[in-house]
Amino acid sequence: MGKIPFMIDLTNKNIVIVGGGKVAERRLLLLKDQCASITVISETITEEIENYIDNTSIYWYKRPFRDEDIIDTDFVIIATNDKKVNEHVINVTPKHVLLNAAHNANEGNIEFMKTVKRGLLQVGIHTGGASPTLAKKLYHDIEASFPSDYSDYVDFLYEVRQLIKLSPLENMEKHALLKEMVDCPIYDKEEQALFILQLKKKIEHPRSTK
Template sequence: MIDYPLNLDLDGRVAVVIGGGRIATRKIRSLIRCHAKVTVICEQASHQIQEWSEHNDVIWIRRNWRSGDTDHAFLTIVATNNESVNTEIARSAGPNQLICVAGKTALGNFSVPAVTRRGRLTVAVATGGASPLYAKKLRDQIACNLDEDLEDYLDFLYVFRQEIIKKGLSSELKEAYLKSILQPKYHDRNNQDELMKAMNQWTRNQASETQS
């Protein structure tokens, strides 16, 4: 069996987390960052979860899990310290729900990789459960080797790519432009500005040609 990696848009989606300890707290932090609507169900929650609840970043339901709690969840994370409860929750999930069981992956249908981000860039490392610690170590090694200015560079690529797409070029020309912006010289801000100016000039020329 091989996992299918994907990037989920969780904006406004209902995510239910059962359990409120160290592991739940770590997973909730990234769910909040992705703007999920998080509900946490547990009697004992970490200080961090209590603080999120006070700031309305999560809804904390202060009791143990009950059957039906995850019926409307788009995504569920199970992280109680009670194995039989974790198993029962996993069994209650519908066939089309996303569910991660932190202590027993096989009971759910997704796992969470070790992640580092630089603006638009996401690097995710997964080892299929071989060693979460190795996933974390490799993620940290990769993070150390990422260029400082990567965030700005990706913003440049994004803006430029949108400009190129807007122009309605032939697919050959479009591909040539998209490849050419990857030249190392465009890591330099001055060259980026030059290219943007040239591109804008080109657009103006095209517009006046169509008018005349």
């Protein structure tokens, strides 16, 4: 069956990464600030991974994988180039556990999409294995469409939405304001601050601003 994209909260999850090479490194860097703990199991690790081992939530077992390593684990990532090890980890991982198999995406139930991130905004790209080259091209196209400071605009939208949601304004007026923020974007920080100020006044004194 096919897979669908979704966002997942890993805040209180424990993750095991089997492998210590570049693929494991990329997974670690992506997840290190998003979960309760990460355990890396590998006889060798990259220098970048080693830099994070002193972190209280990242551990390194300098040895081969053991079946008991995934007891009470929420998410297993296979990132080795050893076919036998990869197959063994797949076989012993419980069906209810999230599993990412870097060597063959079809062997796991979770895949990592190529993602463009601008603050709260995340755009994921996945071609279902049809063309990694296309995924790479789309990544660069989307990245070019959203400059690095676009995150400031997204943060502004978030603040506006929270204010509007809590306001006594009529639903139609709320929807109109939210639509206006997207149809007529405000990128300048001073203009954003002014809009927030005016919005607060509108919310506090809805009748006087009509």
